Amino acid sequence: MCGIIGYTGKQEVKEILLDALEALEYRGYDSAGIAVSDSAKRDVEIFKCAGRVSDLRKVCAQEEIHAKCGIGHTRWATHGGVSDANAHPHKVGRVTVVHNGIIENYKELAAEYHLSGQLQSETDSEVAAALLNALYESDPKEAVYKAVARLEGTFALVILFEDVPETIFSIRNVSPIVATQSEEGCMLASDVTALCRFTNRYFVVPEYCLLELHADSLRMQDMEGNVVEPEYMEVNWGLNSSDKGGYPFYMEKEIMEQPKAIQNTVENHIQNGMPDFTEEGIPDSLFQECERVCVVACGTAMHAGLIGQALIKSILNMHIDVELASEYMYTDPVVDEKTLVIAISQSGETIDTLEALKYARRQGARSLAIINVKGSSIARESEFVLYTDAGPEMAVASTKAYTTQLALIYLIVAKMAQVRGVWNEAQVKEYIAELLRVPAAIEQVLERRREIHLIAKNILEAKDLFMIGRGLDYSLLLEGSLKLKEVSYIHSEAYASGELKHGPIALITNHTPVVAVVTQSRLMQKEISNIKEVQSRGARVILFIKEALLQELKQEIEIFTLPDLKDEFMVIPASVALQLMAYYVSSDKGFDVDKPRNLAKVVTVE
Numbered sequence: 001m002c003g004i005i006g007y008t009g010k011q012e013v014k015e016i017l018l019d020a021l022e023a024l025e026y027r028g029y030d031s032a033g034i035a036v037s038d039s040a041k042r043d044v045e046i047f048k049c050a051g052r053v054s055d056l057r058k059v060c061a062q063e064e065i066h067a068k069c070g071i072g073h074t075r076w077a078t079h080g081g082v083s084d085a086n087a088h089p090h091k092v093g094r095v096t097v098v099h100n101g102i103i104e105n106y107k108e109l110a111a112e113y114h115l116s117g118q119l120q121s122e123t124d125s126e127v128a129a130a131l132l133n134a135l136y137e138s139d140p141k142e143a144v145y146k147a148v149a150r151l152e153g154t155f156a157l158v159i160l161f162e163d164v165p166e167t168i169f170s171i172r173n174v175s176p177i178v179a180t181q182s183e184e185g186c187m188l189a190s191d192v193t194a195l196c197r198f199t200n201r202y203f204v205v206p207e208y209c210l211l212e213l214h215a216d217s218l219r220m221q222d223m224e225g226n227v228v229e230p231e232y233m234e235v236n237w238g239l240n241s242s243d244k245g246g247y248p249f250y251m252e253k254e255i256m257e258q259p260k261a262i263q264n265t266v267e268n269h270i271q272n273g274m275p276d277f278t279e280e281g282i283p284d285s286l287f288q289e290c291e292r293v294c295v296v297a298c299g300t301a302m303h304a305g306l307i308g309q310a311l312i313k314s315i316l317n318m319h320i321d322v323e324l325a326s327e328y329m330y331t332d333p334v335v336d337e338k339t340l341v342i343a344i345s346q347s348g349e350t351i352d353t354l355e356a357l358k359y360a361r362r363q364g365a366r367s368l369a370i371i372n373v374k375g376s377s378i379a380r381e382s383e384f385v386l387y388t389d390a391g392p393e394m395a396v397a398s399t400k401a402y403t404t405q406l407a408l409i410y411l412i413v414a415k416m417a418q419v420r421g422v423w424n425e426a427q428v429k430e431y432i433a434e435l436l437r438v439p440a441a442i443e444q445v446l447e448r449r450r451e452i453h454l455i456a457k458n459i460l461e462a463k464d465l466f467m468i469g470r471g472l473d474y475s476l477l478l479e480g481s482l483k484l485k486e487v488s489y490i491h492s493e494a495y496a497s498g499e500l501k502h503g504p505i506a507l508i509t510n511h512t513p514v515v516a517v518v519t520q521s522r523l524m525q526k527e528i529s530n531i532k533e534v535q536s537r538g539a540r541v542i543l544f545i546k547e548a549l550l551q552e553l554k555q556e557i558e559i560f561t562l563p564d565l566k567d568e569f570m571v572i573p574a575s576v577a578l579q580l581m582a583y584y585v586s587s588d589k590g591f592d593v594d595k596p597r598n599l600a601k602v603v604t605v606e
């Protein structure tokens with residue numbers, strides 16, 4: 001949460017900071033600010049406001065800002081409400097700071113160092129600035145080391161010292177910082193999307209390493225003062241891949257990118273029609289020796305895990321738990337060296353997932369992560385990593401990350417079936433061949449998106465909406481429902497259709513919209529009965545059904561037929577249809593689809 005940027009180099013910094021903050025805005029969009037280091041005036045000037053980066057642009061447009069070094073921040077509020085004063089950067093004395101994370105002992109520090117009189121905001125971050133200022137005599141590094149030794153919690157701190165012009169210092173614990181050096185100067189950011197307009201090479205700043213950026217050089221050292229060399233890596237995202245590409249919103253663009261993203265993800269992990277993870281160095285023994293599997297993840301990524309659970313249970317007949325990462329270590333999980341923990345995360349930075357993974361590893365579990373962002377914290381914490389080839393996902397509502405996570409899950413299931421002797425080679429190949437048909441099936445849904453738009457128009461006014469299905473359909477509806485509530489603010493609940501009679505059916509009244517998904521042949525008759533139950537209580541049913549299952553249904557049902565795939569793969573085209581429905585509801589209501597209220601893309605606070 002919170003986006004951080006820093007640049008020092010040959011170019012004027014204002015536009016660089018503002019553009020980068022726009023790229024990072026999905027990390028938080030309550031307020032924004034920049035601080036620039038003016039070497040001529042030996043001064044640091046701050047411009048900030050509550051609101052979006054677009055509001056900050058207006059603030060900056062009224063000012064003459066000429067500097068080649070600066071830092072910026074886009075905030076997701078934790079300590080202190082959304083206000084100009086609580087916006088970052090915070091300046092106390094000679095020190096200016098932007099911060100991502102939570103300083104847990106900020107009250108104790110403020111009392112111990114008598115800082116309260118210097119504070120103008122309610123934030124924990126300003127206490128960090130005041131502490132640094134209190135400890136700063138003439139050596140910035142010494143001040144940083146001393147301050148950091150006193151901080152409890154998580155932090156990515158980026159610091160300007162007024163009397164050390166055009167130099168940026170940074171240090172972090174848990175909260176991410178990546179950095180790079182190019183012809184134009186040196187840059188750091190919370191994540192690589194802000195850097196990829198400049199370069200596709202970057203490195204992750206290791207925890208508790210002090211990074212010092214100058215216009216033409218950078219240096220890192222550990223807490224003992226030893227030099228640490230950056231370990232550069234490359235991101236294969238194009239320099240423009242974080243643009244909207246002509247679409248009004250990233251969410252639409254990202255929905256449309258799914259056929260290609262899934263194709264890339266699958267093709268990069270098969271060899272002669274068989275799943276292949278040799279490039280990632282994943283040994284077969286990882287899948288052979290485990291006795292149980294446990295998925296830890298949050299939100300959409302957790303929903304991808306639920307699909308994995310259904311497949312692993314039915315195909316491999318194995319025990320698998322899917323745990324909400326935020327609950328995991330507080331619920332006495334059964335985990336040992338025979339457990340394969342699979343951490344799923346688009347960003348690779350979700351703190352709950354990271355902590356759950358660390359906990360499982362401490363208990364001896366083997367680990368595999370499914371991640372979209374290279375070199376992210378969870379990727380580095382996990383024993384093995386499989387990367388989704390989704391490219392940057394900018395919309396807060398996850399779409400292509402989910403379906404590419406599913407693609408990897410199908411591949412993992414196939415690999416496990418192969419190495420555990422559940423399937424022979426022909427069966428594995430047949431399964432992979434069907435997976436390769438998924439992108440074309442998605443294309444068919446995308447081509448008919450106007451029909452889904454019409455369906456969406458009929459639910460614009462709904463206050464409450466229910467989604468019902470059984471088996472895999474129920475699991476995918478949990479995600480479909482999250483998508484709808486996240487971007488449209490309609491209260492939506494997904495229920496296993498068979499569970500309706502045990503309570504929730506009391507909520508169905510005349511014209512309540514009920515979205516039903518029917519893609520599983522063996523469950524179809526029961527699903528149809530459940531649809532009739534809600535219909536006879538007045539519900540207005542919208543049905544997404546696999547074409548081959550389409551039967552005589554009541555005329556008044558709105559029907560969208562889904563292209564036929566084998567049942568277990570229907571999850572993906574059905575999910576894409578529900579993503580489109582959520583998207584159209586949100587955009588037709590005139591909402592900022594990509595930045596739903598109260599949310600942030602990367603959740604780095606517990």
Ligand code: M6R
Pocket residue numbers: 298299300301344345346347348349350353396397398399482483486601602603
């Ligand atoms: O980056 P992660 O995949 O770990 O994020 C997990 C959730 O925060 C995320 O999926 C969230 O639920 C999305 N906003 C859903 O669209």
